[in-house]
Amino acid sequence: xxxxxxxxxxxxAYGIFExxxxxxxxxxxxxxxxxxxxxxxxxxxxxxxxARFALEYPQLAESMLRRFSGLDTIYAMLRExxxxxxxxxTQMYWIVQxxxxxxxxxxxDEKAGKWLIFQEPGDTDDAxxxxxxxxxxxxxxxxxxxxxxxxxxxxxxxxxxxxVYTRDWAxxxxxxxxxxxxxxLGFADRIGYKRNIETFAGEYAKKGKRVTYYxx
Numbered sequence: 001x002x003x004x005x006x007x008x009x010x011x012x013a014y015g016i017f018e019x020x021x022x023x024x025x026x027x028x029x030x031x032x033x034x035x036x037x038x039x040x041x042x043x044x045x046x047x048x049x050x051a052r053f054a055l056e057y058p059q060l061a062e063s064m065l066r067r068f069s070g071l072d073t074i075y076a077m078l079r080e081x082x083x084x085x086x087x088x089x090t091q092m093y094w095i096v097q098x099x100x101x102x103x104x105x106x107x108x109d110e111k112a113g114k115w116l117i118f119q120e121p122g123d124t125d126d127a128x129x130x131x132x133x134x135x136x137x138x139x140x141x142x143x144x145x146x147x148x149x150x151x152x153x154x155x156x157x158x159x160x161x162x163x164v165y166t167r168d169w170a171x172x173x174x175x176x177x178x179x180x181x182x183x184x185l186g187f188a189d190r191i192g193y194k195r196n197i198e199t200f201a202g203e204y205a206k207k208g209k210r211v212t213y214y215x216x
Contacts (some may be wrong), residue, residue: 006063006066006067006185007008007067007074008134009060009063010064010067010068012060013057013061013063013064013067014052014062014067014091014092015062015091015092016053016057016060017053017061017064018083018091018092019058020049020052020053020085021050022083022096024045024048024049024052025042025049027133028040028140030042030080030085030135032047032084033084033097033132034080036079036081036084039086039195041206043075043137043198044075046071046074046075046078047071050071051075055183056112057124066091069163075154077091079135082129083095085125085126085128086124086128086146086147086148086149086160087121087124087125087148088149089148089149089150090148090149090150091150092148092150093147093148093150093152094145094146094147094148095128095145095146096144096145097132097135097136097143097144098135098142098143099135099136099138099140099141099142099143100136101140102143104167106142106143106145106167107143107196108167108196109124109196110196110197110200111167111168111169111170111177111196112142112165112166112167112168112169112189112195112196113165113168113169113183113193113195113196113213114141114151114163114164114165114176114181114193114194115161115163115166115191115192115193116161116162116163116191116193116212117131117162117164117182117187117191117192118159118160118161119159119160119161121149121158121159121160121161122162124146124147124162127146127162127187128162130145130147130185131144131162131182131188132146132163134181134185135164135167138150139181140164140178140181141165141166141167141174141178142166142167143165144162144163144164144165145159145162145163145165146161146162146163147160147161147208148160149155149161154210160205162176166178168198169193169195169197169213171212175193175214176214179191179214179216181191190215190216191215191216192212192214192215193212193213193214193215193216194211194212194213194215198211198213
């Protein structure tokens with residue numbers, strides 16, 4: 001059996017843990033970003049959720065603690081913006097914010113789609129905060145996510161991208177409602193909307209080929 005790469009194992013471990021942390025905080029009626037931005041001490045929550053993680057995934061928990069030299073380091077990283085601020089997030093390729101009441105798997109439904117907003121790195125943090133807050137306020141779609149500072153081998157340039165998901169690409173009224181709300185948030189330039197159908201089929205924009213379903 002091939003030996004497992006410790007770095008790769010730690011990456012997997014952190015990804016699973018951050019997902020569990022976000023979910024665990026939401027079960028308590030809290031958002032990670034609100035705790036971080038409000039300067040609230042959430043170390044007890046972190047320890048509790050990590051203990052559950054360690055029981056379920058002991059090898060992953062050990063790998064993660066070894067890489068980051070303990071839970072205190074992870075807590076300090078989170079307090080500095082890891083998983084909250086795109087430019088300060090280096091452990092995950094994406095930050096995700098689901099709308100209240102929306103199941104995380106809703107974005108994977110074939111009926112779903114998303115508006116794509118490309119941003120220069122220096123503009124991404126502010127843009128994401130606007131979209132994140134509007135998503136939580138139920139003013140946009142079912143979810144949003146943003147690419148982070150972690151180098152992504154799939155990126156074509158240094159721009160970052162924000163996805164704003166809607167439940168059903170065929171519901172044009174809702175899709176365009178979200179587009180109008182994005183305009184009120186300051187995203188006035190023309191943007192494209194891509195259906196999950198094209199994403200799942202592996203279709204991406206190429207010279208002479210457009211894969212966006214709406215453009216507005």
